[in-house]
Amino acid sequence: MSGVDRSQEFRRGPVGPRTRAYEEVLNRIEERITADGLTVGDRLPGERQLAEQLQVSRSSVREALRALATLGVVSSQVGRGPDAGAVLTSRPDSALTDLLRLNLGLSTLSMREVVDTRLMIEQWAVAHAARDGEGALDEMARAIAAMDAATTPEEFVEHDIAFHMAIAAASGNRLTSAIMRALRDAVRRYAIDAVLRLGDTADLQADHRRIHSAVTEGDAAASVAAVTEHLARAYPG
Amino acid sequence: MSGVDRSQEFRRGPVGPRTRAYEEVLNRIEERITADGLTVGDRLPGERQLAEQLQVSRSSVREALRALATLGVVSSQVGRGPDAGAVLTSRPDSALTDLLRLNLGLSTLSMREVVDTRLMIEQWAVAHAARDGEGALDEMARAIAAMDAATTPEEFVEHDIAFHMAIAAASGNRLTSAIMRALRDAVRRYAIDAVLRLGDTADLQADHRRIHSAVTEGDAAASVAAVTEHLARAYPG
DNA sequence: TGACCAAATATGGTCTGACCATACACCCGG
DNA sequence: CCGGGTGTATGGTCAGACCATATTTGGTCA
Known part of the structure; x- marks a missing residue:
């Protein structure tokens, strides 16, 4: 046996609208962009850090980032340094x-x-x-x-x-x-x-x-x- | 020790343009759409099956499908039956x-x-x-x-x-x-x-x-x- | 025979943990 | 002061597991 029984988590209300985890991440990131006034060039936290902050797996964070990249608002670079990680862009x-x-x-x-x-x-x-x-x-x-x-x-x-x-x-x-x-x-x-x-x-x-x-x-x-x-x-x- | 040394795979030519795996999947799916004349309502193979066909992990397939969903051309339903799985749509x-x-x-x-x-x-x-x-x-x-x-x-x-x-x-x-x-x-x-x-x-x-x-x-x-x-x-x- | 209910199954959704390649950061020696 | 080697954080990928859902299948009972 491995893994943890998670079947009782994320129960919200009687009917729970079944929000996918990656959508939740998507919304949180968008909130952060508008609320914190982030703009082109600013960096998002790393995938592992975001996963921990939002209490989801790194996979879900990655799917959300992939969606944002597809919409042309983030761009990910590997490696290290100020230019690495997920950077906000705008390539409509x-x-x-x-x-x-x-x-x-x-x-x-x-x-x-x-x-x-x-x-x-x-x-x-x-x-x-x-x-x-x-x-x-x-x-x-x-x-x-x-x-x-x-x-x-x-x-x-x-x-x-x-x-x-x-x-x-x-x-x-x-x-x-x-x-x-x-x-x-x-x-x-x-x-x-x-x-x-x-x-x-x-x-x-x-x-x-x-x-x-x-x-x-x-x-x-x-x-x-x-x-x-x-x-x-x-x-x- | 676990896993397999994969460091020598996917070497193509002297400089290899380093195509990300999920982009490869994206291209293959797009090819299939245009080549096979797939249209709205048609189903794509399941994620596991696509992963095996394209020799990539299911995660990479999922990221590609997520990108396509973001562009409004696929929609995924869970469950089983003719309507389950990734279905081609068009919601621009x-x-x-x-x-x-x-x-x-x-x-x-x-x-x-x-x-x-x-x-x-x-x-x-x-x-x-x-x-x-x-x-x-x-x-x-x-x-x-x-x-x-x-x-x-x-x-x-x-x-x-x-x-x-x-x-x-x-x-x-x-x-x-x-x-x-x-x-x-x-x-x-x-x-x-x-x-x-x-x-x-x-x-x-x-x-x-x-x-x-x-x-x-x-x-x-x-x-x-x-x-x-x-x-x-x-x-x- | 037909209707209904339960088990099997296929599907996407999620999580965990691992390893790789990359590119900067840092330190150390010359 | 500079050059190179090493450390390390980052995204990219993989493998395998489990869950929730919805259909399919098959058996049971009327």
Whole structure:
């Protein structure tokens, strides 16, 4: 015989809502973040220490930390020192990307919905950029040049993403930028196939140049129109 | 002495990128989803079986499944039978909500950015609804009536969310709806405080009725204007 | 034969304790 | 003062056990 009879612990009330241990840990950590005003860069206690504090096993703590890591708010480093352990971060981009990619894989979201969402963000962002987004012009021009120099669809798409991310970044809104980034990363494969299908990138580049010109001239309406036509060309249907 | 010396296993190439075991499991499961065309409702093998197939410990499998559950693509039920075990699902809403809430808690995203994003979606959705969203009118009217009857800020906000979700749903785009839902859920507390601060909900309800009228008449421009003014009132600054 | 109840069983959930690889901290000698 | 060796805290992984739950199975009784 080994182990301890634990069958009578954690009885709360007549019906006990059956909170999983790792969820309890999750909530406690979130509480601590908001209550103690923890912010990016701060360290959480070690897994063993958290386990003792919360009276759960290290496995449960690890599952909770894994969930937080998946949401992009903690990042664990091994070893020792000030940078080791679970550190609070904030990487909504990769988390959003995974979320979209996997849900697309289960075909609960259609490509049409993703493209339409992208169109919404891009119209909104380019209108902002046309009004006061001079900072993005250089980045956009560089991306266009890099696309001209690209020799493979993969390379082209890489810089295409950079071009459109420059527009999104010009809006100054990190949330829409993160969503945009996640959308592009999640459908990267699809975009490469689209370039292959078109065969020629001249039309796409002409669109890019029109967008760049319209933003340069500060013409919001023309910018929106150019972006709309561009996406209609890239994702017909 | 117990255990087995494993120090020489998993050496691949000169520099081995040190893939964590649970990431390997994650990739394998994702592969299986796309390759085998698994879809919502299908079951994954049990944790013990997966562990044996992939030659890792059950803990690593569990961490991978926990990550997938956090992204809203699997859901685990205990017990036995066809519905037990890890089942593929697709709940982007709750995953998005957690993602936003936690990243907001770390103040990497400002409330301004969230509200602006919401404005973007809502303008886009209400324009769609005005064009062909008659299905949403009843739902909107019901929510307005429920807000009239609400006695607490919490209750009011609950139906306010329902009102705006009806608009989002009318767009027919599940991705934007999911983002909208996540935005509202993540800032629910903030919205309740806003209602308390305003003290009176008459102006908000007047806005809601204007939006409903504009959508009823199919006037997209008026709908967008009404939504814009509504959000400016609710979240000044 | 059919309905009902009890045992077997498969599943996720949790715990314990161990070992490994890593990377900084510390100390000691030159 | 500096360089290297050792100590040690940290996450990563594993193995094995037990628990709670829910279905399946099979037997018993009406």
